[in-house]
Amino acid sequence: MAEIVIRNTNERISGEENVREFLKKQEVLYEHWNMDKFPADLQEKFQLSDEDKQRILDAFDPEIRDLAARRGYKIWDIITLSESTPNLEDLLQKFEEVHTHSEDEIRAIVGGKGIFIIKGSEDVGYFNVELEPGDVISVPENTPHFFTLMDNKQIVAVRLFIEENGWIATPVADPQFQ
Template sequence: MTTLSIFDFSQPDEAKKVTDDSSEIRALLAEQSVRFEQWPTKDLPDDASQDEILEAYREEVESLKAECGFQTADVVSLNPDHPHKEAFRQKFLDEHTHSEDEVRFFVRGQGLFYLHFGDQVFSVLCEKNDLISVPDGTRHWFDMGPEPRFTCIRLFTNPEGWVADFTGDDIASRLPRYEAMVGGA
């Protein structure tokens, strides 16, 4: 279930959690200029190709491209048996920003986006059918967990794809990781 946990640095061990109401999650994220939507389910096999996935969500992707000026879309997928899963996890675990919005639509599986706003961090457990758009310049990181299982459509305005500017802040190491937030792998 999609979950939003809000950590306040004045009480870092206590997070406010919102799990039952996607409209409340959407509203709280919108206050921070984060777009959150849930798209209708498409029936796809677990081993669907990038082309099959992009075709299944063609209308939604084209609509976002037209609305937001995205130039490209691709699909990223990771499974627990991937030989480089730990390296991929580490790549995204440090706080960073981008010069464009980071947009992910979860076709299957789940992952945690951590969004740093002033004295708060919003941790969003995104699952199948969740779309999140993190505004450019927003300090954030992503945790796919030690046994990742997800497939996401990514949209970019920069044809080079994912380009990060790491902040050097160790905040990501001071908050609970995927295992603590989700409960295991």
């Protein structure tokens, strides 16, 4: 279950309803998928074949199509990152820069863990959203944020896009980021 850490106060928010309520106030969508559907033989696998990725997409097809219908997504895929990912540090460096997108950035975590760092309202500032399997989050368009992995450096996530070009970031120099 997702947890939140407000960066300037170190306040921690936990519990699904508390997390959902906080994120809603920050205009961030949060949902939780039932992970019982996730193929057991893929649960600890972070190097996935195209067939493995398709099995994950098939398992969550109703949830993906529901999100796509509600929010206008046209394409989706699976991203997987781990210590065995070629150029992992270069990829993380790209992800770990504060940026925005012209569409919301949505991820459904199905394996491993990750953290979105998001700029909230003026009274909150930046906050971390620590995500684990089942957590679905959508950062609103034009909201400064970035994503990184947790210490184990392993994640599998479903990504959904409106733009057919996929992930396009605009860097943001924000002196408020700490």
